[in-house]
Amino acid sequence: MPIRLYNTLNRQKEEFVPLDPNRVTLYACGPTVYNYAHIGNARPAVIFDLLYRVLSSRFDNVIYARNITDVDDKINQAAADQGVGIEEISRRYADAYHADMAALGVGRPTVEPRATEHISEIIAMVERLIDKGFAYAAEGHVLFDVDAFPDYGQLSRRNQREMIAGARVEVAPYKRNPGDFVLWKPSTEQQPGWDSPWGRGRPGWHIECSAMSAAHLGEVIDIHAGGQDLVFPHHENEIAQSRCAHGESVFARYWMHNGFVTVEKRKMSKSLGNTLIVHELLKQWPGEALRYLLLSAHYRQPLDWSERALEQAVATLDRLYGLLDSATGQLPDAEADAAVVEALEDDLNTPTALAALSQIARDAQQSDAPAARTTALARLKASASRLGLLQQDPAEWRAQRQVDVGLDDATILSRIADRQQARADRDFALADRIRDELAEQGILIKDGPEGTVWEKAAK
């Protein structure tokens, strides 16, 4: 079975065939580092990291580039607000981004280019666009001339006339056409800027991705990915810039877009003020539970985030880790289950992959013979690793979920001993009272055949 991917270009699922099977190229739009990432920002990071893993399991040499936008007016604003330099802002939030994504099981891409490190490539690309007649300079700006590119609007399926007909905000006077977009803009002395043929300035947002993907992946790439809100204008503009600068009929061969994370069905966005910051969520919930929830819906569908859904994710992981914990000794190496692999290779169908995982778990539970059970558990863990799940030690998982209760172990053990004595005396009223008292303090008692064990309650 080949890998199949939904391509936004033609709105269909297609077999994925790389241009060069020895060098598969993937570019995903990364963060603008001016504050902490919210869970909506985390979704593409998790999804396209998963895509990278799926591709890597089939191709030897997959190059995954995910940029960091470190020159942007929002960064300038944050620096001004906080009274620090822009380098400090972008360093701080890039570090936080890496830490938060790591907690969600997201690995580092092959390359992580930064806009400020590619200014010369950006300037060269802008010059080329001017030379070829696709861009023009005006009042210190350089603008892309959308009229010069007949295919403009192909990805987002829009045409200029309709867009102009819609309510538009005021058009800058230096634009020839309302749809023209900025490739380069002038900087004041206070703003970060670089010398260019058009004076001191800084790049527009769209051009950096075009320049960096060309620099690291080539002029035609296999897959370009990002959030649905980037289809227009960001990706449309990238296509225009890249194709016109390089004279190619194609920029990215497959375009993939993830759906939004919503809260009470509304898009999570900074302007709506309904964002949930990953950094904050991680103080309350295990990163793996956040990852599980992000994978529980198909990536192209909206994902409604809620505490209840998060609790469900935790409960499911609890059960699976409990099952893995029942393994005796080290699990042997195993192959991932074919159903899990097939689901992932079918346009990253993570819900179906998760369902297959549950099926394997059931097989393990129903295996009576210890050897068969161990084999099934090993397959469960190997399959889950394809999704970046269940790779912790079960005890680590449990520890993450436990709240700190203000009781020391000796006290707890002594109370349990008291209760055991009461039970031996068949004084169940006293035994139950002790159990209730401990429960109130967050200690759960479990009587098993091996004796009584306790654990701290989950949050």
Place this chain on the structure above:
RNA sequence: GGCUAGGUGGCAGAGUGGUUAUGCAGCGGCCUGCAAAGCCGUGUACCUCGGUUCGACUCCGGGCCUAGCCUCCA
């Protein structure tokens, strides 16, 4: 206004022209002094109206509703 996506059981969420999704919760049972945990079992769900078909939740058309993009945004 233009364009796009979607409406599935209590909740989350896949999928399919005729056969069990799966998870969480609930219910029944096993186990337990009683619990908890675990295990086993358990649900004629597919917005609406037409059409195509031997047969549609699944295909086609109309309608209703929701969300998103058209402005920075994952």
